[in-house]
Amino acid sequence: MNRLWIVALVLLVVPAAWLLGPTEAVADQLPGVQAWRADARHLPDPATATPAAVAAFFAGLAPGAATALATEYPQVVGNLDGAPVALRYAANGATTYAGRQILALDRRGDGRIVEVLGDLETADRVVIVIPGVDNTLTDFDTGLGGVERRAPSWQARQLFQQAGAGDGVAVIAWLGYDPPEGVRRAALREDRAASGALALERFVDGLVATHPGQRITVVGHSYGSIVAGWAAAHLPAQVTDIVAIGSPGMGVSSAADLHTGARVWAGSAPDDWTRRLPSIRVFGLGHGRLPIDAAFGALPLPAADVTGHDGYFLPGTSTLRAIARISAGRDQVTATA
Structure with a gap:
């Protein structure tokens, strides 16, 4: 057999x-998620907000605000479906994967x-x-x-x-x-x-x-x-x-x-x-x-x-x-x- x-x-x-x-x-949860949820700016919850809602949120941000969020919460933004592609690249590739x-x-x-x-x-x-x-x-x-x-x-x-x-x-x-x-x-x-x-x-x-x-x-x-x-x-x-x-x-x-x-x-x-x-x-x-x-x-x-x-x-x-x-x-x- x-x-x-x-x-x-x-x-x-x-x-x-x-x-x-x-x-x-x-x-x-990813590092930074708790602080992200507690942020007074009412940021979209990574677990419950739909990618479409995340995309709409970032589309409505003032210039520079999205970059500031990625700098403050790189692991959250870098893994947030619906967030701008370029922003996620920047958040994830700053060290080990630079250029990728x-x-x-x-x-x-x-x-x-x-x-x-x-x-x-x-x-x-x-x-x-x-x-x-x-x-x-x-x-x-x-x-x-x-x-x-x-x-x-x-x-x-x-x-x-x-x-x-x-x-x-x-x-x-x-x-x-x-x-x-x-x-x-x-x-x-x-x-x-x-x-x-x-x-x-x-x-x-x-x-x-x-x-x-x-x-x-x-x-x-x-x-x-x-x-x-x-x-x-x-x-x-x-x-x-x-x-x-x-x-x-x-x-x-x-x-x-x-x-x-x-x-x-x-x-x-x-x-x-x-x-x-x-x-x-x-x-x-x-x-x-x-x-x-x-x-x-x-x-x-x-x-x-x-x-x-x-x-x-x-x-x-x-x-x-x-x-x-x-x-x-x-x-x-x-x-x-």
């Missing part, structure tokens, strides 16, 4: 309390970081790349185990270069959630995906609040595709495409169950280990039917020339070219997977 099937069967007979118990404590476009930065725990490649203010199309398990702030640039092709920032750069830096496309490496550590209990559940989806929905709402004409593609790799799946039904109409690569499932049995108007694409390398996962979702374990299964109903994404679970963003692969075409609004994608 396949080892992955054995693992799945073993997990299904363990006590239900183990399966259904909590996996992650609620994150503490960092749209969110949280150093607590495993860390969270969001980096933009291209001009987000003028881009017609935006691509959000969501990485999977084991990704942290520490290996955002170096890759898990020092393997470059696994680094979210490197993957985003390859897609940005393939999509065409001058074609009005911006690419975002979005490590805006806390992925599971390894293929263990948290990776078999969807708690992290559910909380990540809420963060993704708010992030996208922030983009749309300031740039309603942009068209957005969401690309989820591995566990990142589960985050995309959980968020799909709540993403705005500006999200035209959702792409799942190397996906263990998207938390549903079919693309129709995602309840999204966006096109759903899926591709997997011939030797990607996720192909061997059982299509189960029982007692909080498993992620449903593999998106590459014809019965799922996703549009096929080419991946026949990709090797392994982490090769999708390597230059020259059919998957990278296909995602770039989808992201740029060029839909001539030939499925050869």
